Amino acid sequence: MPISKSKISDMDFGSFENTINKNIETDKASDKFDQQLQAYKDAGYILASAKSELKMAATSLQEAKDNLVKATDKADAVTKAIDSFIAKVRDIKFKAKVDDADIEKLTDARKKLVGDESKLLEDHRKENKDILIRHFYDMSNMMSRNEGVWLSNGWVKTLLWIFLLCFLYTVISIVYFVASCIEK
Structure with missing residues (x-):
């Protein structure tokens, strides 16, 4: 094959x-x-x-x-x-009808009230003066011992401006948020 x-x-x-x-x-x-x-x-x-x-x-x-x-x-x-x-x-x-005697009583009461108020204001002024004098001496003593935290006027102004900007930003953000919620 x-x-x-x-x-x-x-x-x-x-x-x-x-x-x-x-x-x-x-x-x-x-x-x-x-x-x-x-x-x-x-x-x-x-x-x-x-x-x-x-x-x-x-x-x-x-x-x-x-x-x-x-x-x-x-x-x-x-x-x-x-x-x-x-x-x-x-x-x-x-x-209403007011009697002349009542008007005189009212005038006397007003005068007494003004006198009492003047006396209270004078006492208050003296008390404030004493408090301020004590505060002045306390501050003088603290400064003489170099105690406390003291900021210069420049620092205080700077911090106040920063706080103002933060406050304005917060208020504007809240107003914007509320306005955007209302518009929806």
């Missing part, structure tokens, strides 16, 4: 290898596509969730706005009622 050529040598291993490589690349691309598709689906779920939360927040803000409008209307009604009551009270007039 004659020996013939083997059929295996007729096979093209290069094209077989190319086909395997293409299948591997296709599988990799398919996996990558599946991952991207899943990422898009996840992003869609997150977006839908955020959208529903935004709708809930918008509803809540609308309710808050409606409540604020109701409260404002009620406050306006109360203010108008108070204004009308004050107008009625202003319209009330009292008529």
Whole structure:
């Protein structure tokens, strides 16, 4: 029997290898596509969730706005009622007759009150003077012993400016925050 050529040598291993490589690349691309598709689906779920939360927040803000409008209307009604009551009270007039003897008693009482007040103010002035003198001597003694914390006028002015800037920043921040809350 004659020996013939083997059929295996007729096979093209290069094209077989190319086909395997293409299948591997296709599988990799398919996996990558599946991952991207899943990422898009996840992003869609997150977006839908955020959208529903935004709708809930918008509803809540609308309710808050409606409540604020109701409260404002009620406050306006109360203010108008108070204004009308004050107008009625202003319209009330009292008529009284005062006797001359009562006026003299009132004048004497006023003079006595002014005299007593003058005496109290004089006593208060003397007391303050004594306190200031004691304070002056206490401060002199502290300074002579190098005690206490002393700030020069320049430092005090600098600290006051810094405190003023901090206070203004705080007030402006609060006003801005309240204004931004009201506008929403």
